[in-house]
Amino acid sequence: MSARVITITSGKGGVGKTTATANLSAALADLGYKVVCIDADIGLRNLDVVLGLENRIVYDLVDVVEGRCKLRQAMIRDKRLEELYLIPAAQTRDKNAISPKDMQRVCDELRPDFDFIIIDSPAGIERGFKNAIAPADEVIIVTNPEVSAVRDADRIIGLVEAEQKGPAKLIVNRLNDELIERGDMLAVADVLELLAVDLIGIIPEDQAVLVSTNRGAPIALEPKSRTGQAFRDVAKRLSGQEVAYAETNGTGGLFGRLSKLIRTGGS
Amino acid sequence: MRNLSDLFGRKNSASTAKERLRLVLIHDRSTLAPGAMEALRDELVEVISRHVEVDPGEVRLELTQEGRSQRLLADIPLKRRSEPVPDEY
Numbered sequence: 001m002s003a004r005v006i007t008i009t010s011g012k013g014g015v016g017k018t019t020a021t022a023n024l025s026a027a028l029a030d031l032g033y034k035v036v037c038i039d040a041d042i043g044l045r046n047l048d049v050v051l052g053l054e055n056r057i058v059y060d061l062v063d064v065v066e067g068r069c070k071l072r073q074a075m076i077r078d079k080r081l082e083e084l085y086l087i088p089a090a091q092t093r094d095k096n097a098i099s100p101k102d103m104q105r106v107c108d109e110l111r112p113d114f115d116f117i118i119i120d121s122p123a124g125i126e127r128g129f130k131n132a133i134a135p136a137d138e139v140i141i142v143t144n145p146e147v148s149a150v151r152d153a154d155r156i157i158g159l160v161e162a163e164q165k166g167p168a169k170l171i172v173n174r175l176n177d178e179l180i181e182r183g184d185m186l187a188v189a190d191v192l193e194l195l196a197v198d199l200i201g202i203i204p205e206d207q208a209v210l211v212s213t214n215r216g217a218p219i220a221l222e223p224k225s226r227t228g229q230a231f232r233d234v235a236k237r238l239s240g241q242e243v244a245y246a247e248t249n250g251t252g253g254l255f256g257r258l259s260k261l262i263r264t265g266g267s
Numbered sequence: 268m269r270n271l272s273d274l275f276g277r278k279n280s281a282s283t284a285k286e287r288l289r290l291v292l293i294h295d296r297s298t299l300a301p302g303a304m305e306a307l308r309d310e311l312v313e314v315i316s317r318h319v320e321v322d323p324g325e326v327r328l329e330l331t332q333e334g335r336s337q338r339l340l341a342d343i344p345l346k347r348r349s350e351p352v353p354d355e356y
Contacts, residue, residue, distance in 0.1 A: 183279030190285045196334045
């Protein structure tokens with residue numbers, strides 16, 4: 001076994017990186033893969049609370065890097081999924097506590113035992129981002145259909161290309177059908193046309209995500225949730241399956257235009 | 268998709284966002300500062316004028332996008348040569 005290392009990043013903060021990391025990791029583990037997710041946001045740790053594992057942290061990523069514990073000791077097993085593990089970030093340190101080389105070393109040690117290593121990147125384009133993409137085989141960019149998020153995503157896509165980690169794939173998060181229908185929100189086709197990258201997920205705006213985060217239970221594990229389904233679809237696409245995009249919504253033209261874009265490769 | 272504000276000629280906010288982003292991204296992706304385009308255009312005209320006559324006012328220089336790659340397009344119309352009337356006749 002040699003894991004694929006996938007880094008989730010965005011440039012802009014607050015677009016849903018941590019939620020996407022938690023849900024993709026859970027959905028992949030639910031498909032039967034062995035998954036470990038790493039919170040690379042040193043100093044602003046959050047993947048643990050989103051996954052509901054905050055009470056079980058003893059050691060963290062910086063403890064591993066600085067040799068205070070073995071890698072295994074910092075890995076927290078999920079309470080619901082046997083094959084899902086979390087390596088939490090340190091909360092009392094900063095990005096400079098680890099280097100890109102440290103991240104590569106940690107991932108190399110994990111690779112033989114897992115199918116997927118999912119890294120939650122911090123916002124920004126500095127050290128934390130560089131740490132997060134250093135070990136990546138693939139990069140997923142999360143964005144929202146909103147000017148500042150799209151602009152930052154474009155910048156990140158360029159940086160990922162420059163680091164030869166491309167081509168990045170895109171998740172468009174928090175789509176609101178009603179606003180798109182009204183002409184007051186960029187549609188997925190618009191975002192793809194502007195960014196010229198391949199799509200891997202469309203996630204609707206959904207208050208149920210807030211509720212599931214309150215509980216520390218990823219929505220991807222709720223069988224009836226359409227947002228959960230959207231995350232499960234991304235996991236399936238990552239595993240190589242072809243999954244059609246759900247006809248979730250309005251803008252009659254949206255899905256027609258979208259599927260045309262996808263057929264032509266999105267660029 | 269057509270709503271009242273479209274009928275009154277006011278563009279919906281999504282298409283405004285898209286248009287603004289398109290322009291912003293062209294400049295974000297380019298290492299060419301917006302002001303540098305003017306200088307580049309003038310220098311191009313100067314060099315080309317050494318070899319062939321052009322009308323500086325007609326020269327267009329623009330950045331365009333193809334997927335994620337950028338292209339600098341120059342449109343340089345040459346001045347029509349004023350043929351001297353042959354004087355054999």
